[in-house]
Amino acid sequence: MPRMSLRVALQMDPMESLKIAGDSTFHIMLAAQARGHRLYHYRPDHMTWRGERLYAEAREVVNLQRVVGDHFTFGETVKLDLGKDIDVVWMRQDPPFDLNYITATHLLERITDETLVVNDPASVRNAPEKLFVLDYARFMPPTMITRSLDETRAFLAEHKEIVVKPIYGNAGSAVFRIGADGANLAALVELFGEMWVESFMVQAFLKDVSQGDKRIVLVDGEVAGAINRIPGKGEIRSNLAAGGTAAKTELTPDELEICAALGPELKKRGLLFVGIDVIGGKWLTEINVTSPTGIVAIDAFNGTDTGGLIWDAVERKLAERAAG
Structure with a gap:
C-alpha cells in the first residue's frame, strides 16, 4: 500500500543557520522529503492563538539537498x-528551555487532539533533561541539585572532584570541572547565581569521560x-558542538538495562525521539x-536509516489515531 503524503510543520531554528553535515532535524526532513511528505517551516514567534485556533505563519520547504549554502528553497x-x-508538528528548535519554550509547549498542547x-x-515541558533523569537515580553518578555554596563544598569534600553545570544548559555550555582544592568554586557559584535564577546541577566527576560520553538514541x-x-584534548565536554568527535560504538549490558528501564516510560509519554547520555x-x-541530536553520525557509522525509523514510528502513531 502506498504511503499517504503528510503535511508536516517544523517549529525550528532558521533554515539558513543549519549545519547540515550533522544536523538531526535536516536529516529528519530529508527522510520526510524522500517519502513525499510536504514540509513547512516556522519559528515559535510565528505562532498566533486566536479564536480558539492556533495558527503559524509558515513557508513551505522544497528542494532539500545536502549542499552547503544551497540546502533548501522556500x-x-x-x-x-x-x-x-x-x-x-515537530518541536525541533534548540534550547534554551526558557519561558518562550514553555509557552510554545502550552500552545501546542492545545492542538494535540487534532x-x-x-x-x-x-x-x-514536564521532562527537562537534567530533572527527568532524576527518576532514574539508580543509574546516575552521585548528583545534587542546589544553589548552596556550603552544600557544594560538602559534596566536593566527599567526592574530591566534581562537575558543575546549569540545570537548563545545552550543548555542553557552562560545564565546569572543580578539583579537590576547590579553587574558584565560590566564584563559580556566585557567577551561576548571577546568571541564572534556577538551581544548578553538581555531579561527581567521572574519569571515564576521557574515554567518551555515549549518545544513545531511542x-x-x-x-x-x-x-x-x-x-x-584538554576538555571534559564531549558534545559534538563543543569540539567532541564521534566514534562507532556498541552498547554494554548496563546500557541495555538502562534503555530497557527507560523505553516504556518514554513511549507512554509520547517522547518519540530521545537521546540519552551515558x-x-x-x-x-x-x-x-x-531537540536531541546524533542520528547523522549514527547512520554514517552503522549504515542505518534512523530518519526512516522515526517516520515509521510517526506514521504508525497516525494510523493508530485514525483507527481510534
Missing part, C-alpha cells in the same frame, strides 16, 4: 491552522543506535527530549 508564506491543516505533535509538548522507546563522543558504559547523566 515557497510562499502561508497561514496554517496547525490543528486543521497539518498532520504532524494533530500529532512530536515530541509530545506536555511531556517535553525511537518510540526502542534503541535505534549510538555513538561515542570523545572529548577534545558515561563509562553505566552512568546515565541526561535524558534529552527537547
Whole structure:
C-alpha cells in the first residue's frame, strides 16, 4: 500500500543557520522529503492563538539537498491552522528551555487532539533533561541539585572532584570541572547565581569521560543506535558542538538495562525521539527530549536509516489515531 503524503510543520531554528553535515532535524526532513511528505517551516514567534485556533505563519520547504549554502528553497508564506491543516508538528528548535519554550509547549498542547505533535509538548515541558533523569537515580553518578555554596563544598569534600553545570544548559555550555582544592568554586557559584535564577546541577566527576560520553538514541522507546563522543584534548565536554568527535560504538549490558528501564516510560509519554547520555558504559547523566541530536553520525557509522525509523514510528502513531 502506498504511503499517504503528510503535511508536516517544523517549529525550528532558521533554515539558513543549519549545519547540515550533522544536523538531526535536516536529516529528519530529508527522510520526510524522500517519502513525499510536504514540509513547512516556522519559528515559535510565528505562532498566533486566536479564536480558539492556533495558527503559524509558515513557508513551505522544497528542494532539500545536502549542499552547503544551497540546502533548501522556500515557497510562499502561508497561514496554517496547525490543528486543521497539518498532520504532524515537530518541536525541533534548540534550547534554551526558557519561558518562550514553555509557552510554545502550552500552545501546542492545545492542538494535540487534532494533530500529532512530536515530541509530545506536555511531556517535553514536564521532562527537562537534567530533572527527568532524576527518576532514574539508580543509574546516575552521585548528583545534587542546589544553589548552596556550603552544600557544594560538602559534596566536593566527599567526592574530591566534581562537575558543575546549569540545570537548563545545552550543548555542553557552562560545564565546569572543580578539583579537590576547590579553587574558584565560590566564584563559580556566585557567577551561576548571577546568571541564572534556577538551581544548578553538581555531579561527581567521572574519569571515564576521557574515554567518551555515549549518545544513545531511542525511537518510540526502542534503541535505534549510538555513538561515542570523545572529548577534545584538554576538555571534559564531549558534545559534538563543543569540539567532541564521534566514534562507532556498541552498547554494554548496563546500557541495555538502562534503555530497557527507560523505553516504556518514554513511549507512554509520547517522547518519540530521545537521546540519552551515558558515561563509562553505566552512568546515565541526561535524558534529552527537547531537540536531541546524533542520528547523522549514527547512520554514517552503522549504515542505518534512523530518519526512516522515526517516520515509521510517526506514521504508525497516525494510523493508530485514525483507527481510534
